Amino acid sequence: MYTVIVHPGSAHKDDFLSVAVLLSNLDVDAVYRREATPQDLADPMTYVVDVGMEYNEDLHNFDHHQDPLLPCAFHLVMKHFGQHERAMLMFEWYSHMSMMDVRGPYRTAQQLGIDSSVLFAASSPIDGYILSRFSTLQELRKGDLFYALIRDLGRDLLAMIDRKMTRLERLKAEAQVVPVKHLKAIVSTIADDPKLSMDRFLRFLNDEQVAMSITPSTRGEGWELLRLADHHSVDFRAVADNPEIRFVHANGFVAKTQTLLPLDQALALAMQAVVADAAVV
Template sequence: MHKIVVHPGSAHRDDFMAVSVLLANLEEAEVFRRDPTSEDLADPATYVVDVGMQYDPRLGNFDHHQDASLPCAFHLVMQHFGYHEDAQLVYGWYPLMSMMDVKGPHKTAEYFGVDASLLLASASPIDGYILSRFSRVESLGKDDLIYKFMKEMGRDLLTLIGEKKQRLTRLKKEAKVVQVNHLKAIVSYIDDNPKLAMELYLRYLGDPSIGICIAPSVRGKGWELMRLKDHKDVDFRDIAKDPKVRFVHANGYVAATHALLPVDQVIDLASRCIVEGHEHRAV
């Protein structure tokens, strides 16, 4: 059986995610939150993560603190299993996570041109709770609830990479870009998780004139119309009273129809919500 050794004390996203990916790739392992021994570092069946001052994938050692040029331990583990490049492509949060861990919130905020307090304020209480639970354990085995959670999370994370890549390929073949007034809209007929990889498709298209996405709704049997990048010329409140429309958000950024109307009808609805110089109305 493999062992995974990760640092004790406060847990962070880096070590938590690295261990989760390891558990997803190993049939079974024991997890220990302690400082590694020299035997641990020399044993290729023991993965030493985010501690130990060594980066040597041959021996399963994945620390980055001794070398400022290395990314976080999570990225090192993802590189080891061959997922790093694809994760860079499909997960917008992936590069940010390493920067936050390696350089800290202030340098990261400076890179993005924002105040560090914005990054700190966006911290999730869900993250905090899960990490605090991981911080309190000294070891984990396959029957522990948090072990099962981490293994499942790691598997889902890696599975989603493949699913997003496949969906991007399908969107390139099946989705359409149509002209709607002076803007463009993406129209996709895919009804299974319709928003999956849509952000990747937008990045692939690289067209700033695309302001709307039209796809089957996940809530009901109609279409969902969504304003992209909060485009200033789109406000779906202009169709709120149309009998074909089931829902319009109070901020006007999303609308849904009762049924899957013919595409020309839903495009007509979208065209009524696009006005050049349209300013979003206050709620």
């Protein structure tokens, strides 16, 4: 049975997600939020994460602060379990999270070509609450509700990698890319979580003409027609008065049909939404 040591004080996504992955992969008796001792670092039954000033995979020490070339501790832990490359492919946030932890928000914003205020504005109150709760703990043991929450989050994260990779291969095999006037649309009939891995499929296609997707709706029995990347020539407000349309968002980025009408009719609606001078709000 293993023990996990992470740093005390303010908790961050780096140490929190590292603990989540460890709990989902190992039989961990307790997590302690304190400084690591030499005995901790020498004991391979103790995983020392984001503290200790040592990276030694054989001894299960996963700190990065002593070496500016190392990624965050979460990435080191994911590498340890053979999940790093898969996560890089499947999660857009994954590489950026390490940048934030290692370089800080200002250099990360510079690297991304955005103002740092955008990063702060995008912070989630849900993240803040969970991390603040984790910060108040000195130890976490089996049987604690928070232990179960963190472990289940880790399990879900790793399972999502598998789901996204499986779905991407299915999209490659089943989805159609069809012309819609001078543009293109992705058409997928997969009803279970229809937009899963759609972003990865778009990256795979690498086609700037793909401007919308047509998939089963998750809210209602019809199709969802979705504008991709806020393409300036697509505005579904142009079909809002069609009796087959159940809903159009006020800024025109999405429309939903009443039923799963024949695909040629859905494509006809999509063509009507391709307008030369769409005013994207």
